[in-house]
Amino acid sequence: MTYRLLISLIFAGVLLCAPVFVTAQDNTTSDTLPELTIHVVQRGESLFRIALSYGMTVQELAELNGILDVSNLQVGQRLLVPSADSAFAIPQSHTVQPGETLSSIAELYNVEITMLIELNNLPNANQIYPGQELMIVGDIEPTLAETPDIALNPNSAQSVTIPDNGLPTLSTNLHTVQSGETLYRIALQYGLTVPELASANSITDSTRIFVGQQLIIPNANNTPEAALDLPRPIVGLDVKPLIFIEGETGFISLNTEIAATVTGQFLGRDLRSIPLDDNTQHLMFIPIPLFTDEGIYPISFNLSNSDGTQITFAFNMRVAAGGYGIQNLDMSAELQRLLVPAVQEEELNIIQRITSEVTLERYFDGAFSIPAAAAMNGEYGTRRSYNSGPVNGVHSGADFAAAPNAPIFAAASGQVVLADTLNIRGNTVVINHGWGIFTLYAHQNALNVSVGDIVTTGQIVGFAGSTGRITGPHLHWEVWVNGVPVNPLQWTQQIFP
Ligand SMILES: [Zn+2]
Numbered sequence: 057m058t059y060r061l062l063i064s065l066i067f068a069g070v071l072l073c074a075p076v077f078v079t080a081q082d083n084t085t086s087d088t089l090p091e092l093t094i095h096v097v098q099r100g101e102s103l104f105r106i107a108l109s110y111g112m113t114v115q116e117l118a119e120l121n122g123i124l125d126v127s128n129l130q131v132g133q134r135l136l137v138p139s140a141d142s143a144f145a146i147p148q149s150h151t152v153q154p155g156e157t158l159s160s161i162a163e164l165y166n167v168e169i170t171m172l173i174e175l176n177n178l179p180n181a182n183q184i185y186p187g188q189e190l191m192i193v194g195d196i197e198p199t200l201a202e203t204p205d206i207a208l209n210p211n212s213a214q215s216v217t218i219p220d221n222g223l224p225t226l227s228t229n230l231h232t233v234q235s236g237e238t239l240y241r242i243a244l245q246y247g248l249t250v251p252e253l254a255s256a257n258s259i260t261d262s263t264r265i266f267v268g269q270q271l272i273i274p275n276a277n278n279t280p281e282a283a284l285d286l287p288r289p290i291v292g293l294d295v296k297p298l299i300f301i302e303g304e305t306g307f308i309s310l311n312t313e314i315a316a317t318v319t320g321q322f323l324g325r326d327l328r329s330i331p332l333d334d335n336t337q338h339l340m341f342i343p344i345p346l347f348t349d350e351g352i353y354p355i356s357f358n359l360s361n362s363d364g365t366q367i368t369f370a371f372n373m374r375v376a377a378g379g380y381g382i383q384n385l386d387m388s389a390e391l392q393r394l395l396v397p398a399v400q401e402e403e404l405n406i407i408q409r410i411t412s413e414v415t416l417e418r419y420f421d422g423a424f425s426i427p428a429a430a431a432m433n434g435e436y437g438t439r440r441s442y443n444s445g446p447v448n449g450v451h452s453g454a455d456f457a458a459a460p461n462a463p464i465f466a467a468a469s470g471q472v473v474l475a476d477t478l479n480i481r482g483n484t485v486v487i488n489h490g491w492g493i494f495t496l497y498a499h500q501n502a503l504n505v506s507v508g509d510i511v512t513t514g515q516i517v518g519f520a521g522s523t524g525r526i527t528g529p530h531l532h533w534e535v536w537v538n539g540v541p542v543n544p545l546q547w548t549q550q551i552f553p
């Protein structure tokens with residue numbers, strides 16, 4: 057039975073609503089009837105694209121929905137389409153995985169690269185990045201490709217359109233948040249973790265989702281295994297999260313089948329590789345500095361291999377905005393004196409120099425502990441203006457409302473590399489946790505450790521106070537990765553290997 061005939065039967069059945077019609081069909085026919093579901097038309101969609109998504113022709117879709125004018129489609133309009141479970145539903149979206157190329161993805165789905173480029177509105181075959189949702193339509197009837205919608209939709213020069221945010225609106229891979237749902241519940245429903253779902257949607261605060269919000273569901277059920285396309289001797293590539301976030305820490309692990317030395321570059325900075333397993337595993341912690349513009353950036357690696365060969369390897373990473381707020385601080389003239397750029401720069405240079413060291417020994421294990429038994433009262437990443445002046449500062453750490461002389465605890469094990477008085481941060485302790493990771497504890501009344509001390513998680517490093525440039529007693533806590541201050545809370549929530 058042809059698809060067109062099936063559609064005609066359903067359409068006739070809907071129109072006639074005649075039970076006798078249904079019972080008149082033989083069993084083999086009714087078993088193969090496609091189940092139908094509703095597709096809500098999204099901004100940027102054309103009937104051509106929707107038809108393509110569901111493996112139908114424009115005529116079939118129009119007929120099924122009684123549409124006479126195929127160029128007149130309204131956003132929010134509800135269309136009958138074959139359900140995802142039906143044998144006729146071919147559309148899928150594919151979340152690009154690290155190590156995949158457009159060519160390997162095309163091969164996986166048995167489609168043409170040019171089709172993927174056109175369908176996803178890509179500038180060229182190299183413009184894909186991990187975490188990107190690509191629309192895939194396989195096994196297209198040859199006649200469909202010869203049916204340009206330009207003839208049907210004369211006002212549209214480009215048949216396949218993508219909304220402004222660059223993300224496809226394929227309904228099968230979007231979840232619209234319902235009243236009473238939490239990110240946790242939604243993640244559970246799709247077999248994802250909260251961080252996976254949050255990072256796919258650039259959500260920094262998992263408590264802030266709203267009813268009606270459309271969430272991208274990465275690695276949906278219909279996504280097959282990754283189509284890795286890695287150059288030898290690379291045999292494994294892990295990237296976390298798939299989309300990097302401004303102000304946070306990214307992580308990349310490369311596995312090689314022979315020993316190798318790995319160097320690399322991202323955002324104009326050298327990557328620092330931690331070699332493990334006789335130089336066959338290479339870990340890289342990648343800080344994304346605050347104020348990094350949202351966008352797609354190349355990341356490149358150079359491998360010097362033990363067999364004498366050298367290779368370069370590169371792909372794109374997307375950086376999403378951190379979504380940090382803006383805050384005004386009132387400061388006395390005395391404290392403002394310390395805002396002089398030279399004073400700030402001098403102090404930053406000291407901390408940057410210390411935190412750019414990479415110790416190959418790792419002291420930390422698991423997620424970091426909160427460094428004070430107090431509520432957080434200042435978020436990392438907040439842009440700052442002073443005395444209602446221009447926004448020219450940023451909060452490089454997280455603040456805790458620790459009472460004067462309350463104990464301050466080491467967030468993880470490590471070695472004390474600074475225990476001194478700084479102009480802005482006051483009495484400060486810096487702990488080296490190894491692998492280029494450091495924590496900093498500022499504004500203390502008194503210090504309880506000295507440079508060179510080995511400390512363990514929870515050990516008291518000092519006592520809270522209000523030394524340095526400060527408007528009231530609190531603990532200012534920073535995490536530095538390879539010389540860049542990053543969101544400390546990420547390290548309390550996420551376990552890096
Ligand atoms: Zn602070």
